[in-house]
Amino acid sequence: xxxxxxxxxxxxxxxxxxxxxxxxxxxxxxxxxxxxxxxxxxxxxxxxxxxxxxxxxxxxxxxxxxxxxxxxxxxxxxxxxxxxxxxxxxxxxxxxxxxxxxxxxxxxxxxxxxxxxxxxxxxxxxx
Amino acid sequence: xxxxxxxxxxxxxxxxxxxxxxxxxxxxxxxxxxxxxxxxxxxxxxxxxxxxxxxxxxxxxxxxxxxxxxxxxxxxxxxxxxxxxxxxxxxxxxxxxxxxxxxxxxxxxxxxxxxxxxxxxxxxxxxxxxxxxxxxxxxxxxxxxxxxxxxxxxxxxxxxxxxxxxxxxxxxxx
Numbered sequence: 001x002x003x004x005x006x007x008x009x010x011x012x013x014x015x016x017x018x019x020x021x022x023x024x025x026x027x028x029x030x031x032x033x034x035x036x037x038x039x040x041x042x043x044x045x046x047x048x049x050x051x052x053x054x055x056x057x058x059x060x061x062x063x064x065x066x067x068x069x070x071x072x073x074x075x076x077x078x079x080x081x082x083x084x085x086x087x088x089x090x091x092x093x094x095x096x097x098x099x100x101x102x103x104x105x106x107x108x109x110x111x112x113x114x115x116x117x118x119x120x121x122x123x124x125x126x127x
Numbered sequence: 128x129x130x131x132x133x134x135x136x137x138x139x140x141x142x143x144x145x146x147x148x149x150x151x152x153x154x155x156x157x158x159x160x161x162x163x164x165x166x167x168x169x170x171x172x173x174x175x176x177x178x179x180x181x182x183x184x185x186x187x188x189x190x191x192x193x194x195x196x197x198x199x200x201x202x203x204x205x206x207x208x209x210x211x212x213x214x215x216x217x218x219x220x221x222x223x224x225x226x227x228x229x230x231x232x233x234x235x236x237x238x239x240x241x242x243x244x245x246x247x248x249x250x251x252x253x254x255x256x257x258x259x260x261x262x263x264x265x266x267x268x269x270x271x272x273x274x275x276x277x278x279x280x281x282x283x284x285x286x287x288x289x290x291x292x293x294x295x296x297x298x299x300x301x
Contacts, residue, residue: 015241016260016276024253028261041269041289043278 023049023058031063032086033070073115075107080117144176146196152189153181156196160203165248186246191239194232198252201225206251230259234277 015021026049029035036059040047049055071084084091104120117126142158146167158176162168167182176182184192205222230237237256244252264272269289273281281289 014238015245016238018245021241021245021257024257025260028254028258029265035265038267038269039264039272041292042272043281043285044288 019049022046023055026050026055027059027062029059030068031059031066032068067113073107073110075105080105080107142177144171145181146176146192147181147183148187148189148192149185150189152192154189154192154196156200157203159207160196160199163199163203163206163249163251165250167247184247187243188239191236191243194236194240195243195247195249195252198229198255199249201229202251226255230255 016025026036026039026046029039036050040050068086070086071082073080073082105117105126106120108116108118108125110116114127118124119126143155144158144161144167146154146156146161148154158171161176161182162171167176170176170182187195202222205218232240237259240252241256241260243249244256263275267275270281272278
């Protein structure tokens, strides 16, 4: 018995021309905010590949055990503001992560990347 | 991954198999090492590759196969122990050191290894070489990635698209 070493009749010139191999490489990128954005701009094909919801799900599954620490939420005078701890281009600007809480609110607890917030003016609990 | 039945038994030499590269170079290697390849494993379990026969690998040249086998020989003992749950920290550190050195190679060799690891379905090697390329492009701008990977310069159309994106998401780079 002779094993087949390829399932394709023609080989791409480089592994980056094979979608499966390229996706396997891109899955190994770090889960920083700018990672997929940068590679999506390399060319149209890369943009199409990393924009695919299936790829996003696999990327999330690969990194869900070691998510990056983007910053922290800080309560101050009844408001809760976000402060990024990452340098550009991974820095998430305050205005881009605004909780839109217009009244008094406070953080009850946080766990596993989720935050439980009590919005006192609207009598709501937010996760 | 289990070693082949007669792999490294207690009462004799390890079973050997012969692999033949695309340029007709013959490599004799322990069956346990070659069996890291999912593609080869069934053939070897069926008794192929021994004696005067060899297993032809028409898509892998001798330089690449030599490198692939270097990886397989180093990783075979750990793989035979089911991922080496009992491996000592020293063993693991040694494999990690080997892996880091192993992928310290020219881009063309790296690309050949990616193709060979894919064709031969060697899971650990596939992950290792893919991670190496990911490390080469992480933290780089789109233009730097293109240069690193030897892509041609973008067409004016592509450049305009990249510029438009930078304008739209320029806040991220402030």
